[in-house]
Amino acid sequence: MTTTPLTDLSRCCIHTITTKPWTFREAAENYARAGIPGITVWRDALDGISPKEAKTILDDHGLEVVSYCRGGFFPHVSNADRQAAIDENRRTLEEASALGSPLLVLVCGAVPGQPLTLSREQIRDGIEAVLPQAEACQVGLAIEPIHPMYADVRSAINTLSQANDLAESLDSPWVGVAVDVYHLWWDPDLQREIQRCGKNGKLSAFHVNDWKTPTEDLLLDRGLMGEGCIDIREIRSWVEKAGFNGFIEVEIFSNRYWEMDQPDFLEQIVNSYYKHV
């Protein structure tokens, strides 16, 4: 069922949020020095650096941009706020393009107390509205299903089945899905739904991390690969069997790791990438 360990870092990508204490330049320097070829850029990480300037920094270090994070958050109570979200997503697509990112990850959004069914319609409308811009920018959109514990404020799309339904119904080569083991590991339909999006050419991204026991914070206590209960290697085998051979993104939101010495943490990331991914 599972697959063999990875023997080099050629598919390794780190999401800048993982090493949040580092500036964008420090992250780029350190990833490159460690032999990591891919970087996913959190919009906030740019912190005053223009996407063009950021691209130059990454080019100088030989780093490939895997994704830009994040668009989405389409649902809102008022028309004006929904339009503002669409406008913001269009700007984000332009930034992604200037940065040279082939992909913009979408955390689709939700409004506490608004019916999830309505939020899902607004998400669909929002993605449809920005699709021409995605095509013009040549930047794909990856719908990321988000763990059900975030259904109140972060996303009304909580399973890969929902993300696949949405991506298929939008029927555009510019729309795919992102599979993050943290959000999806519990889903009894995961293997089947990974096969489905692979078959449809819609599997755009693969994120790794782990689910710690106990998890002490809903947002900022993700584990390093191997530290929790997710069989990451098995999920990677499903993803690869579905035809995905792209970058494997390490995305860890963790107060605990952000407090650590970041060079030491980066070493741990590389070790656990080999051992557990």
Add this chain to the structure above:
Amino acid sequence: MTTTPLTDLSRCCIHTITTKPWTFREAAENYARAGIPGITVWRDALDGISPKEAKTILDDHGLEVVSYCRGGFFPHVSNADRQAAIDENRRTLEEASALGSPLLVLVCGAVPGQPLTLSREQIRDGIEAVLPQAEACQVGLAIEPIHPMYADVRSAINTLSQANDLAESLDSPWVGVAVDVYHLWWDPDLQREIQRCGKNGKLSAFHVNDWKTPTEDLLLDRGLMGEGCIDIREIRSWVEKAGFNGFIEVEIFSNRYWEMDQPDFLEQIVNSYYKHV
């Protein structure tokens, strides 16, 4: 879509964990005084009182036992531990019977790092093993699907669809499912799956509370009905349309409410039951 407010407390039940600071006797006295006819008993709440003695206390106060909580936790790494869990569930069924409870709620269990598929097999085997005892005791088993954020240690059964599959495959009049809005509100298939278990006569229990934004603790920060984002009344309408007209159990695990003056809290429960359930 939704239904009309409840106009009396005839279907109201409180789970003793909701008012954890009260002893079992205090809970019984206070519920009865407030006109609440149903009580769900947390096993730990008995705290030295025998189930028979507890039954007498409840009878004296005219309280009806709705459920006994909780059985389950079948998955374990070793055979011996799995057998111990089965034995413990048999004892719990006897206690439920002595207490006069028609139902034992099952939090099915999970072992961090053990494949969920294996835990699900062990859950099925465990329930099958205790079924004769359930029948002998005339106590039904209610499989409660538990929020995916508890898939590491509390339950490998995380959606109503899974619980329905399991209940149907066990094919016994002594096995049903419990619907708790906290665990299931996010599920895009919830309405359909409620119809399904209703149709099959397997909808055994209905629990209410709310999902707060933000939720500050994974275990002990549930909201009072109306305080969060769940459309409880809509879900009640689905449950009733599916044929369920039993007790509505208020089940709130909350450090915040446990710190409150409990008589005041009970008053708030009654108010929000009328207003939001």
